[in-house]
Amino acid sequence: MDTIVGLGNAGCNIADYLSQYPQYKIFKLDVNLEKKKGNYSLPKLNTPEEYDALELDLEDFFQDASQEVLFVVAGSGLISNASLNVLKALRSRRVSIMYIRPDLELLAPQSTSWLSERVVFNVLQEYTRSGVFEKMWIISNPEIEGILGDVPIIGYYDKLNDLIASTFHMMNVFWHSKPIIDTSYEVPKGCRIGTLGISNIKNQKKLFFPLDDVRDSDYIYSVSNEKLENDGSLLKKINKTMKEVNHRTSYGVYSSKYKEIYVYVEELTQTIQK
Numbered sequence: 001m002d003t004i005v006g007l008g009n010a011g012c013n014i015a016d017y018l019s020q021y022p023q024y025k026i027f028k029l030d031v032n033l034e035k036k037k038g039n040y041s042l043p044k045l046n047t048p049e050e051y052d053a054l055e056l057d058l059e060d061f062f063q064d065a066s067q068e069v070l071f072v073v074a075g076s077g078l079i080s081n082a083s084l085n086v087l088k089a090l091r092s093r094r095v096s097i098m099y100i101r102p103d104l105e106l107l108a109p110q111s112t113s114w115l116s117e118r119v120v121f122n123v124l125q126e127y128t129r130s131g132v133f134e135k136m137w138i139i140s141n142p143e144i145e146g147i148l149g150d151v152p153i154i155g156y157y158d159k160l161n162d163l164i165a166s167t168f169h170m171m172n173v174f175w176h177s178k179p180i181i182d183t184s185y186e187v188p189k190g191c192r193i194g195t196l197g198i199s200n201i202k203n204q205k206k207l208f209f210p211l212d213d214v215r216d217s218d219y220i221y222s223v224s225n226e227k228l229e230n231d232g233s234l235l236k237k238i239n240k241t242m243k244e245v246n247h248r249t250s251y252g253v254y255s256s257k258y259k260e261i262y263v264y265v266e267e268l269t270q271t272i273q274k
Helices: 008-018 048-052 076-089 112-129 141-150 156-175 223-229 234-244
Strands: 002-009 025-031 039-042 068-074 093-102 136-140 191-200 218-223 248-256 262-269
Touching: 002 008, 002 076, 008 025, 008 093, 008 156, 025 076, 048 068, 048 112, 068 076, 076 112, 093 112, 093 156, 093 218, 112 136, 112 191, 136 141, 136 218, 141 156, 141 234, 156 218, 218 223, 218 234, 223 248, 234 248
Parallel strands: 002 025, 002 068, 025 039, 068 093, 093 136, 136 191, 218 248
Antiparallel strands: 191 262, 218 262
């Protein structure tokens, strides 16, 4: 996937972080964006209903988008209600969604932001599970903060977005690379809702969202050539870890230029998350 489409402030910020990698074409949609290629400025509206009813002609805007698209959006912003109208213009592509979930305890119950988040979160999941979209990865800001530890106010979202973007990028690179060892299988079609995360050789996972009813996991092991050539116990450790997981699991081992072993995880379910 080499096209990134960011909608709203959070979506555009993560798209900006991914723009540092040459593999991606970046498209951003938000209010008051600078006029330049790849930017589409939307009107500032006052209600979710107005964004939901917004008619957009984006065919020309997305004409250079590749077949593999990652759509990034955060549900609590009113502008997220324009998601389906934006995605309609990408219907001929294979679209996956990265959904950024805010700290729900900071949203006043029954407020416009609270109601908006619930609607967008559930609608995108239903469309994904039905096969309209390839996958929907849910990312929780509180979970990311918990992984990072204490994060200062200045640069708070920069730290969160950097971890999200860099993790996705590394996983995407390996998904498009040839593994040394691969135990992948065809995941059931209904398992399209998931999350991403990081781990280690002991399977001490740090997931980006507490996914309910996990059915499938895929582990990516990034290992240096030196360890691949000389560590006779590594494969045994990996296989032992896989046997301890209580659901269907696959893994791939990839050659890396880094000395440390890095482990990335994707978890999937067919269950709508509440």
